Amino acid sequence: MSSVDPTLVQLSPNSEPRKYWRSLDELANTPKFRDWLHREFPESASELVDDKSRRTMLKLMAASFGLAGLTACRRPEQKILPQSKGIEDYIPGKPQFYATAYTQGGVASGLLVECHDGRPTKIEGNPRHGYSLGSASAFAQASLLNLYDPDRAKYPMKEGVRMKWDDFTVFAQPHFAGLGQGQDLRFLVEPSSSPSLAAVKQHALSKYPGAKWIEYEPLNRDEAIAGAQIAFGQPLEVHHQFEKAEVILSLDFDFLGLDSPTILPVKQFSNARRVESKEDHMSRLYVVEPSYTVTGGMADHRLRSRAADVRTVAAELLKQLGGLTVLNGATTPHGRWIAAAAKDLKAHAGKSLVVAGPRQPAAVHALVALINQQLGNLGQTVTYTKVADGWRPQLEQLKELAADLAAGRVKTLVILGGNPVYTAPTDLALADKFKQVPVSILLSEQDNETAAVVKWALPETHYLETWGDALAADGTPTVQQPMIEPLYEGKSKSELLALLTGYKDKRPYDIVRNQWFASLPGDKEKAWRKALHDGIVESAPKAAPVSATPNAQKVSEAFAALKPAGQGTEVNFFASAGAYDGRFSNNAWMQEAPEPMTKLTWDNAALLSPATAKQLGVESGDLLEIAVGGAKTPMPALIQPGHADNSISISLGYGRTRVGRVGNGVGHNAGAVRTSDAFWFGSGSVAKTGRKYPLSHTQEHFSMEGRPIVREATLEHFHHHPDFAKHAVHVPKLFSLYDEHTYEKGAQWGMVIDLNTCIGCNACVVACQSENNIPVVGKDQVARGREMHWIRLDRYYSNDPNDPQVVTHPMACQQCESAPCEVVCPVAATVHSPEGLNEMAYNRCVGTRYCANNCPYKVRRFNFLEYHKDITEVGKMAHNPDVSVRMRGVMEKCNYCVQRIQEARIAAKADGRRPIRDGEVKTACMQTCPADAIVFGNINDPESRISKLRKQDANYGVLEELNTRPRTTYLAKLRNPNPELA
């Protein structure tokens, strides 16, 4: 038997790049390979007769051999020859981590992806990346499930008929060759910061100078950039330093939540809020917003205001600060509030920060630039950087495309990514217009609404399947490495564009590598490998801050020209915490992740204040009809305490008709009433339909009932009584019938959660779900109270029901030293480990549920039905092989990621039987927490961070008075109110 052709499998870094990473078809179709294969595997070769199975087999073969060099492979079903030498650094069963990049809103976050046997199973933040710092948002984590989405776009489709890429190429190459100058060619692209895609775009536009490149994303930061254009005369991207700011005022900007594409603001903000000693400072946050966001939840002072009234607050603030008076007679009832905030901001001039959200019109952003200038914050807490040349507002570009389409000026339309039919303003009626285009080509990950109206729908690779790059907000190039060969026949955007336009490089790897290789310093190969390893190209220059002075005159003019707020009920459009703009609609983790404020799952709703609800005679669960302009959509009402009056908020990304089994028909389409005039908010009307619509919440009661659960104080009170949290209850001495364990020896695991920095963003919930193979149960089961999340974020309101404050309470198994669940289990399926873990022996569990009844924290989750039943074979690839999948009838709960503890223990043992170091074990929730609010470690080690936190005055255990002796403790919540507003 001949040995395996080394050029096919042995891929040293010095070998020719073409051999290193081939596209499947190319590799699989070389005659050499086919010939070798035929001789090597005659029984498989016989299958070559059947075209379909030949393709499948060759693909699998090619994939496994092609990936062998990267040690990332999907194992083929047929027998393959083992290598005579082991693969370097590969230990079967041990996961490997690779750096890559996740892009949202065109901004990159660096990731580290855990791969088991060549399949990505867990997404974590890349600690080397300046915008991740080790954390990943809920969306970034859940994007893993999009990879294994069984309903993805898989194959090229021509008008609903499955085709091959060859068919497309046969059609496309002559077609694009005959386009001439490309006058009737349009590219509609999801905005991207990818330099390599930009290079291919450059090539495309130089080949077709008459073509137009339109960028559109339904949630963008255009108003902020346009605001800079007004204030500074040039389009600029704004950057905030939340860490440096001592007083922050946010104008309708959910910078801790959905309005930030990365988690960096959370990191910065929480660093400025963390109080671990009396000396620690804590910033103060003022928030003005219509709907309750997680940012509003963290506010020390929150002013609920209609989105259209935010401008008045901004103008009044500028006036109070002694700046320009732009308000022409308009008044605000919040004068006292604004005056106090203004005074506070002024007192911290240069160290304060006023920010405006993407939903606010450009003039407000321009005004905010003036405010920050007035406060001396420009260059301190606020910086501006240049945006790519030729920037134009996306909506403007899209309107122009719509006009071109209507006029029949477009003969060839290439849509790269996105789902414009669903996400574009309804008044543009893109679906009908797309149908008129003679040649329309869509490249999309989803088989979506747009795919239904184009001629060619091509599958796009998931970002974990292909090479790419993107820039972080500060311009740091972030490399996107593939973790797995494309599961289906997808191609990346640059790959397709290169194919259509005859770019010099064809394969994504070449496109990306050649983009960077030449510019790398020193030993280029080494620098390239380092860039891949680190996930960033460190040597690349960062975007330089632009120093400019805002033009007050221009700002004033723009402000005066603002469209006045209309009559009627204000309708606000928000990104949804679950589906975002629809890209996570078919993602079960995100659908089931409770919306942070309302705890709503599997739906969106029209949020409205109690007063507005009363005025309209509406209750939660009433189905409303919302009309904006001529468009209408049904939407269930949900009363949100703290919402602005005479205003409703609806979130995008629901009511999908074509996305897959998870997302089809979930919720209602807010986009149906989103017009280019009312893109972020506008006036509309609300009518009752008389029908009811069931909503599923994971939490139904939002009052703490005066119980000392989340213990909260003002910073001032804390300074006088640092141990206030400890005095909330009396903990009686425990008299036990049994000898109590002392837990003195070895590692004793514990967790401290800082309630002061936790923003309640859901990142831990999704991280835990991914790490621990936690099933998704669906809307009906959530309504029955059977959600399975091991960690949940309880949300409590306090004070005035119309204008409450909120606190978030992360709750997972508290690992009680004296655990009530353990004594009552008849079959000893939940027992204590010597290291203080309350462990589950799933195999022993018979499911009496007695433990759950006796758990005062209600953190135990029971598999009422076989929740893993509907997971497809592809979906199973997302499972963490280190954690068993629980069957129905079994109780489960948080176990402090015991598999990670075990892994660290093995590593420590192999490393000379040393004890596990502090920080060596990070639970999934701790690892990803953007606010670093969760600390896990050995409480027996006096030097560990957790031991120090546990010694703090603010440290307390929830329900400690029951003598459960929880291992998870909490640091009390603090607020830093302005004494003038107290």
Add this chain to the structure above:
Amino acid sequence: MADLALQQQLDPVNPPLVLGERDYHGITKDVAQIGEGKTPKQWYIAIGITASITGILGLMLLYLVVNGIGVWGNNSPVGWAWDITNFVFWIGIGHAGTLISAILFLFRQKWRTSINRAAEAMTLFAVACAAIYPLFHTGRPWRAVYWLFPFPNPALDMWQNFRSPLMWDVFAVSTYGTVSALFWFVGLIPDLATLRDRAIANNDKLRSYIFGTLSLGWRGSAKAWKHYELAYMILAGLSTPLVLSVHTIVSFDFATSILPGWHTTIFPPYFVAGAIFSGFAMVMTLMVISRWALNLQHLITMKHLENMNKIMLATGTVVGYAYATEMFIAYYSGNMYERFAFYNRAFGPYWWAYWTMVSCNVLVPQIFWFKKLRLNIPVMFVASLLINVGMWFERFVIIATSLHRDYLPGSWGYFRPTPVDMLTFFGTFGLFLTLFLAFVRFLPMIAISEVKGIMPHGKAHAAHSEVAH
């Protein structure tokens, strides 16, 4: 009927317990003939209905095992709901039987004789119904079926957790079931022998074979009677603590937990009183029907019924007192969680369950202060039904309302039963009634020998029987 009432009125202080002109033979005939004669059509109709209902139970349990507990309404936080409610309900029903046969026997309460056999049978059937739930309420009953029994087995590879009250339940209920069955059977032996003798006389081969086997060679000799009565006494002595222990231990499921509303020391006596209360109500329901259907008014007299009403009045009042005590202690403890749990019972989302419970269990039995109502059969029949409804609600209130709102308001929830919950419970009545119908058809539902023992001697031999004894 008027005649019988007259007899009772003649001696209001100590009325005769057997009415009418019956001698020993007459008693034997009255009771034994129920099973010997041609099976009435009504019986077939009745058992046809109840067996169908039992079939529903079987289907529901099959559906449950195939799909999982999720077919019920149980959720988080309400991990137990109708399952354990029904378990405690049926176990409670069983209490009257043992109480009547054991405790009243030891206290020489002669009036027990005509109802004890049926009450004991009812106990066994109720325990059978109850036993369904501990097994089927588990998520994986195919494992629970042997893991819950306390022997070290290779699958578990260790002992069960003897600190768990559920483990104690296994002991308590199985012991109770075993002793009750034994006691019932021992009591049956002389009567089985009577049936055997009558079958031989009637030349009924099958019956003589069956009853011959079951009566264990009973000959009715004085020596046998001596041993028998001693054995019966010992079993009564053994059963007596069980009456108290079973429901005490069942109450430990709740009392030893840390859940507000469960964690109370009052539970053992409160549960036992409630169990006797509900048991007597169920006996009353069944006896009112049986004496009418089987013409046993002269054996199950107004005296019996009145005594049972008195016991219901007493135990109902004890239960009411327990409710009041719970409320007071919750207030007096000063513990916010306790206070809330009881406030929530009365005024929370399940207020209707609480007030149904209080009305049925505390208010309804108060009517038995009035002799006229104590002797009114329709009134006591309706009252007994209402008491059973109330006692079911008592268990539901304790279990579901305590669970649905406990310590952390963020995890509060609500329980709604599903049709499967309801049909399963409905099905257990089918099982219970099927067994009871079979019992009245095939076995002497009144203890012949014991009733004879309390008859005035002069009457007993008015006419001589052809059958010995």
